Amino acid sequence: MDSGYQQANVIILPSHLANDFEAFCRCNPAPLPLLHRSQSGETSCLPLAKHTDIRTDISQYCVYEEGQLVKTVSSLQSYTSQGRIAWPDMVCFYLGCSFGFEGRLKTAGVPVRNVEQGRNVSMYRTAVPCIPAGVFSCPLVATMRPVPAAMLDAAVKVTNLNPLAHGAPVHIGEPALLGIQDLSRPDYGERVEMQPGDVTVFWACGVTAIEAILSSKPSLAFSHSPGCMFLTDSPDSSPVTKPNPELTPLCFLVSHNPLFYSLASQRAVARIRQLEIIIGEDPGQRGIRALSVQDELLCSCLALSHSSSVAITTGFPTHYMHSPPDETDGPPGAIAMATMLLALGKQVTMVTDRRAVEMNQAIIDEAVKTGVLKTAIPLVTFEDHGPDSALHFLCHHGDPNRPRLADL
Structure with a gap:
């Protein structure tokens, strides 16, 4: 929730796992932006806040034993009492939190639906794997904030400037593309209602660290309870990354069904648009400019960048009665694209x-x-034998949910 001050996720692990977890954070900076790592047994966090005690400064903690959530508590002081040896061996990790950019979104005029509705943000376990490190390996967890389609660029620009609060979105559009099948059932947090014209926007989430605990099964570990953050002394208005206009991301609609947006830097956009102008030159006056649609090349490049498989169509012989049929530049161009x-x-x-x-x-x-x-x-070859032939060719038994090629 927006507090006016930067907030942090907290993970507390046995010291023998600390180096592995730090490496895991370095490999996955979007969900796990590391703000500070404590010394073993240290309870203060002077780089982030004065007069703190991490054992009591969070309103609710989760306690894990052998990778299982066993209880939530309002204090960890019992783990440092006489006869308990847990705390002196524990290392605290403070990680950037997406709540740190909600104030900036509101300042930019972007509605923050979870705040409007008085709810914790929705968090979902995705099908996207994090880069493993040591004993830590788990799927990415993402927060979802609905954003009006007309304000996507503003939301992207604002959050991109704050990489320590997860930075720009990791996905915009159809939740199923992240492996999320039911938005009404978040894995953490609360359901946030969409408004007409909203698009689902997903940011990497520090709760990914909790998934790392569940998968690595340490004998004892602690975390903040999702939504109950560690409050730092730094206001939300503290300076963030200095903007570089050339690297400012812009948002583009790539696909309507499924709904999918992608990002590209202003510099990349400018260069691709220049290529479009060059491609549109028509010294032979063949009228090819009429075929040009602005940013079609850009959207094609973005679609290809996200694809795992591609179908290249070629053919249309100029003299089909010849054996083999004559062709102009189609086949060599197709081979060149395939090579790339x-x-x-x-x-x-x-x-x-x-x-x-x-x-x-x-x-x-x-x-x-x-x-x-x-x-x-x-x-492969395709012949048109009826109105549904293309569908049957591209999809198993004509089922659009079972494409033969992942991306076209």
């Missing part, structure tokens, strides 16, 4: 019409033989 996409780690499939199969297969074989292609790529 394979280098980016994409799975590539080439699609052509039946008359051009033999010719394109020969071109693929030659490209592999000469080293132009590092590996052979599948070549």
Whole structure:
């Protein structure tokens, strides 16, 4: 919740796990921006706040034993009483929190629905794995804040300037693309109601650290209870990252179904738009400018950057009665694109019409033989035999929820 001061997630672990957890934070700075690591047994946190005692300064703590949440308590002082040896061996980690940017969102005019509704922010366990380190490995947890579509750029710009509060969103649009099937049932926090015109916007969340505890199963560990943060002495208005206009991210709609937005820096956008102008040059006066749609190249680049597999269509022979049929620049252009996409780690499939199969297969074989292609790529053909033929070709049994190719 917005307090006017920066807030922190807190994770407390046995000292023998501290180096592994710090490495885990360094590998995953978006969900786990490390603000401070204490010494073993240390209760104060002078870099973040004066006159503190981490054993009592949070309103509610979670206590974990062997990776299981066993209880919540309002104080950890019992773990430092005589006869208990837990605390002297414990190390505290203070992590940036997304509540730290809610004040900035409101200042920018972006509504913060969870604050408006008096609810804790919704938090979801995603299907996105964090980078493992040592004994720690778990899925990313993300917060969701509904944002009006017209204000997405403002929300992105504001949060991008605060990487210690998780920075820019990790996903904007369809929750299922993160593996979230039911927004009404958050794994942590409370359900936040969408308003007409809102888009689901997800930020990396420090509760990821709790998932790391659950998966690594330390004999004893503590955390803040989600939504009950450690309050620092730094106001929300403290300076954050100095803005670099060229690196300021902009938000673009890539797909309507599923709804999906992506981000690109102003510098990248400017360069791709310049390429669009060059591509649109028409010295032969063929009228190709009429085919140009502004930012279509940019959105295609963003879609490709997120894809895991790509289908390249080629064919349309100019003299289909010839054997093999003649073609102009289609097949070599398709091979060039396939080479680039394979280098980016994409799975590539080439699609052509039946008359051009033999010719394109020969071109693929030659490209592999000469080293132009590092590996052979599948070549498939499609013929139109009815209104649903394309759907059956692209999807198993014509079911749009079961695509044969992950991304097209």
